[in-house]
Amino acid sequence: MAKNKPEIPSVIDVSRQLRKGSLKPVYYLFGEDVFGINSTLELIDKAISPVIESDFDKEFYYGEDKTVQQIISAANAYPFGSSKKLLVVKEFDKVKEKKNLVSYISAPSETTIMVLIQYGGISNYAIEPFKSLVSSGYIYESRELKGNNLIEWLIDYAETRGKFISNSNADYLINLLGGNRTLLESNLEKLFVFLGDKKEVDINVIKSLTVSLKQNTIFDLQNAVGNRNEALALKVLHNLLDNGVEPTVIVFMLVRYFTAIAKLIELSRGSIQPAEIAKKIEVPYFTLNDYNSAVKNFSAGQVLEAANALFKAEKTLKTTSSDIKTTLTILLYEIFHGEQ
Template structure:
């Protein structure tokens, strides 16, 4: 079942006996788990009817014993198993999941990796429980997700702002939502979230950030590229090298797609690259700035820079030296 459908049902008061929330994206798992924890019972019912267990510290017998108890002066019991992927006897819950207590809501929060649904246990859970496949979003899906998330809260964001949040925070939805919560505090009634507001609240330099680096690369503004790189060196906490390299992988991937589909319409290119149509013109410019050979070199150099940033093959390299070498290699082809 999709995350949106699960949340819609929960907000309508529809609860199921067993939920398996599994996958690499913790935000959706935490969101569903948190909603059930805070809303399935009223505050006065939780002391006697809600149990929070942890996979490393519990076993199937403890989970089943709690799930089989009758609610005390409440409509239901709630049993939540956090970090269920660490529960050694997880598969032993199969018989309970196949015939669960109708008066209990059991939540298995299986984070960081998906459960193998091809196994006997996986097949059984798939038939008997509500399943949330919590997958990481691709980079090009994040701006649209931000816009959808904000619309659900009756807020609007302009394309530059959602792109800036994505470029700065990557795929970490929990971090993105935390920053959005900060922005909301500073938002006036009816005000749209703009790039300027994001920069002011999140603490992103207006002139020196990954978004501006991409724009400088698109027209090969070498002096500005170097100014931004030096700024990153002086502000490593705000601009960690790993994040910058990851961003550049995404950037050159979009440039390569644009170059291969240069005759496509803006709408088609937006769909292929996963960017807002507003930014398509920037990638068209970049596709003309870089030759095919330079783009290939960029990927090779980025792979090397990624290794060097992790201390592989060039232990004494500094972030500034790695970025300077990267730019030099792209330019020199």
């Protein structure tokens, strides 16, 4: 665990600052989420590009090839033919004598935007240059996003493209596609093209795009399973795999689905309002009827059998080289033909 870890802002904050026209002289981007770091670098590059007139004013280095002094000298050099220049150092953690960067942090060049990148965590924030980076507000962490943080990122990404997606529709899209941000970004771009001049990504747009692509979704698989339609479930499963959906995402979403069904079985014995039930089992309200139908088709014992089958499939995917389609086909068979 990192020693004396202060509160570090997320790379998502960089996106918001750039939209307000705020561009800092130094950015230290680090963390486990490579996608977030690379996306933020692209945003910074895009923000400074209008004032860069020469390709020579975009410099890219790797930490193992440069000393801190060489990096500082490059940063202090005037742009070749522009008012500003961009200097990027990837794998800055491989640079020796990093503490010598402190002198530059305290007095950065007015004509250079320096972006330092570290793929991975920081073990000690109390040492330099991290102490100075924190106090100067130049450091941002790229964390693996889940739950509300992933929803927040998706909403923020839409805003950068001049579009709007509500919290509930962002959640719906994540449930549909899983948490892979590359996949989410790719499909958002398709949605934006589909929208044209319209601004809002609403539920109808999401569903229309899914239909237009003739591609099944995780929800289609869940509904086929919930309705105990084995033939359709198998067809949808193969469609998902053929369209590049990760098998671990499919298993994860089915685990989430049966977890919700198990909770619903318990809650349905009380007198809780439907909206509150949807909140407690963590599903969009408009999908509650589908879950209620599934409860009629699966007993508590069958839900437990499904959970065991999912656990076994997950273990097989992670620990063996078994054929993916075969493994997930067996999974569906065990879900449909478990305890009767």
